[in-house]
Amino acid sequence: MVTTRELRSRVVDTIAETPLEPLRVELxxxxxxxxxxxxxxxxxxxxxxxxRAAVQLLLAEAVPELPASARDELARACEVIAVRRR
Incomplete structure (x- = not known):
């Protein structure tokens, strides 16, 4: 199971190049x-x-300023986590 700290680390690493406000990162x-x-x-x-589809849709709607490549990368990471949890 992925902890909140690990998830936060993955998200921050993925969107490091994207200038998002801290509240948007939390979202x-x-x-x-x-x-x-x-x-x-x-x-x-x-x-x-x-x-993966849920994450892509949620991020596209809620954080449209996040580049598509970052959304896709995060969605794939969540997909892998979900499958490994089974």
Missing amino acids: VIELCRWALTDVPDLDLPHLGRTT
């Missing part, structure tokens, strides 16, 4: 955390892909 962390904790409870098939 990105919270959205990733939500996807990792709540998407599995939906009991949908293909947990990894579902998590």
